[in-house]
Amino acid sequence: MTMTAAHMGYTFYCLCAIALFATTVWILRNGRKVKVTESAMLLVILGGLIYDNFMLGVGSLIFQESQGLLIATIPRFAIHALCTPLLIMHAALSCGRLNVPGYRSRTIITWWGATTFLCILLGLVREIDPVFQYSVEGGIAAFRPSGEGGPPLAEVTTVFSLIVMGIALTRFIRWPWMLTSATVILIFNIFFLENGAVTNLGEIILLSGSVATGAYAVSYA
Template identity: 30%
Template sequence: MIDTILYFLFSICYLTLLILNIKLIKKRNVSFYMVFLPLVIVGLIYDNIIISLGSFIGEGNVLLLLSMFRFWFHALFTPTLLLFAYGVAKQSSLQWANKFIFKIIFLMSTLALISYEIIQTINKNPEILREYGIIRYTFVGASGAPLMVIIMAFILLVVGVSLYRKTRWSIMMIGVALMVVGSAIPINLPSTAIINIFELFFICSLFLTQRYVTFSIHDKD
């Protein structure tokens, strides 16, 4: 029951972030690449809502269908955080971000990760998982940090470090580091939702970074 409440609260937190993000985008002239963060947040809102409702919906075709949308949103939306990171670097006027080759690298990396996730989603079989009052579908054999998450976290950390070195803004770097540490260190708690706190911190750090580069750096120009 506690996990059900936590997942629902996460969805409320992400919805709040989405509203703030949309207001920021409408209020300021932000880079095109910045719009990918709210896209990812939409996927997280849906993900947490469906997980929180899993025990009420119950095992069956309805929950399976709703869960497949979870998997597809993750495959199609999450890799676009690389484009968001490029937008942060570009809007922060990081020297390497002005080189055309890096634009191509970020674009091709995003497309490669999306393609990889699509193949994984097609080829893996979902199975029911029951733990701590939560009923949800997950992929058979899915364990450890996915390749996509590892690659994405590394690239975002590089951008976060680069941003810190130029502007002393450390929030993005810390947010990525917390997510990596939280995912890597096993936490022995009777909950599957607790680990998602690190993911929430991570997304919050990206939103705060977006706000920082949109207001602070823009106002200096």
């Protein structure tokens, strides 16, 4: 049987969901070594990405262009808006564990907490669009917000916040992976924004950098 673009797309998103699920299992097995708050943040984000990739890989195949696909789509964007900014708070707590100068300060943690909350609000305003448009990209059927919610300020703020903390981690701790993963997704979003597979891969790379940073912070502490 010939592999069409749609089949390759379904396979790619299903493999992404499996990889994220494996990461979730690893965190659960090692969660006792990490504070509950930090583990919970990663697990919530992972859960959102697993659902996102699963619906693109399997949901799009099952529902095609139907009301069921639209109903399954709305949680994708709601979860994305609610969960992705939590990476900011997770990175700030990891910086505190690693004794990055200033990050033991309650003022700094409060600042990053406020930034996280602001990004969640901005994301909800943009992602929970009353109008969703049906589209087919690379053979994958999906509904997407019409785009009238404005520029992706939440995503931009989240990525640049992680870059700022990544620079601090690289400078003071010699840990470059947060900066590297955040820079990769920034490049992907600049040059491949319309390619869902590439941007999803960028999210996985970013999350991998966060998981690695959290694990290193635990071993360091």
